[in-house]
Amino acid sequence: MALPNHVDVAIIGAGAAGIAAARTLEKSNLSLLILEARDRLGGRSHTVQLPGDITFDVGCEWLHSADRNSFVPIAQDIGFAINTIRPRWREQTFNLSFPTNQRALFVTAIDAFYDRAEAASDLPQDSAASQWLEPGNSWNPLINAISTYINGCELDKVSTYDMDAYEDTEINWRVARGYGALIAAYGAPCKVALNTKVSLIDHSGKTIRIETSQGTLTADKVIVTAPTNLIAKQSIRFSPALPDKVAAAGGLPLGLADKVMLALDAPDDLPADGHLYGGIDRAGVGSYHLRPMGQPCVSGFFGGRFAQDLEDAGEGAMAAQAIEEVSALLGSDYRKKLRPLAESRWAHDPYATGSYSHALPGHADDRATLAAPVDGRLFFAGEATSPDFFSTAHGARDSGERAAKEVLGLIG
The missing domain is CATH 1.10.10 (Arc Repressor Mutant, subunit A)
Incomplete structure (x- = not known):
């Protein structure tokens, strides 16, 4: 789409936070536009349908703290079924290596x-x-x-x-058709400029000038929902500079959590919604969900330095590791029963370079610093700005609503 010359409120990023900000403002008389670098809605949420009608949430998957999760009523309102089978993350479905x-x-x-x-x-x-x-x-x-x-x-x-x-009620549900699909549907009514990468937010003048890959526009107010890594690395620059924001983002880096989906031949051989740890004697190990929501597949989960090593090893390394670990537990026959379908590579995603935020030691207060408005014109949202539900999609959504209400409060 061609960019307008001016909007009342520009929102940077069409993830859960940016979408929530736009949805909160949609009944105001303000002109709105979300600027999104990707070619899709959702940010770090994304659902794909794989062969065999398998739903794969490449990003966020779980409705964490579902009894307090603001996406639960949204899912109910727009007709997305919720799967309330809770995970067995602390368990091992079989006694294999973990009696x-x-x-x-x-x-x-x-x-x-x-x-x-x-x-x-x-x-x-x-x-x-x-x-x-x-x-x-x-x-x-x-x-x-x-x-x-x-x-x-x-x-x-x-x-x-x-x-x-972090607040965890230990009630975790899933969206049957995918969390990413739910967030994209929630954002469907929003006015969004896709494939529009923001490089500069110049707030030196009476109006804010925003430079993007599709041209320049101005806005009276801007809500920034970009991931912390992009702010810390100044992939999006501010003029005048905002060193406190850059430093706070640096104290809240995105960790790395990746997933791989394996097709499972003869799925009835394994229980639905079972769980396995690939090993119990090391930090670099996979966590495996057997037949999630009854689907004929196994999903693997890797995090931290081990996930980074697997990403750096190239496409297919994650699937190979998952098949190796699962087969070591269930028997060599499973090498023939498991086939790679898809995997995430969030560290290599240029618009994220990670998965979700954690505060480095000594930097817990950076969440409030990053969330604080600047001059009544720049506002900040995203999961990293949530005081208690950071690293979650609903924490991001709630922060977008908060930032939008800050805009409305100043406008009166």
Whole structure:
């Protein structure tokens, strides 16, 4: 689409935050436009339909804290069915390499770790969450592996204060047709300029000038929802510069969590919605969902440095690793029963370069710094600005609504 010369409010990014900002403002008399670098809506949410009618959420998949998740009523309103089968992430469907008595010891160890970290959040100084691992505990590698799934990084890069601030009701559901599809449907009414990469936000004048790959436009107010890595690296520049925003984004880097989907021949051989850890003695290991929502597939999940190594090894490395680990558990016959279908590569996505944010030790306050408006004209949203639901799609959505209300409050 041709860009207009001017809009009242320009929104940078058509992920959950940007879409929510636009939907919140849609009944105002303000002219709106979302500027999106990708050729689709959704940002770090994206659903694809794979052969065999398999739904694959390349990005966010779970309605975390579903009893407080603002996307649940949205899904109900627009007719997206919700699957309420809850995950079995702490379990191992079979006793293979992780028998019941060992699982009980692991649960005790990880709960004790979280108790220590929670107590440490009351200390006067922040710390790396890894400091609260029990020295020499044999379960530390698996606890670290779980951090790579939750935070996208190992515990040495996680702020204890920030980890404690996250609110988790432990109710996790899924969208049957895909979370990414739901978010795209939520954004369908919005006016969006796709394939429009923003490079400069010049707020030096009376109106804000925005330079993009499709031309220049001006706006009275701008809501920025770009991922922290792009702000920190100044892929989007501000003039005058905003060093506090750049520094805050740098303290909230995107961790890495990647997924791979494997087709499963003879799916009835495995239980639906089962779970396996690829190993229990190392942090670099996959977590596997067997036949998610009953589909004839196995989805694998990798995080942190291990996910980065697999991405850097090239396309197909993640699937090969997943097949290796699952076959080692279930038997060599599964090498013939599992076939690669798709995988994510978020570190190599130029418009994300990661998956979701975590606060580095000592940087938990950066979320509030990044969220704060500038001069009543620049507003900031995105999952990294959420005080308690960061790293989630609904945290991003809620932040977009918050930023839009800040705009409306100033306009009156």
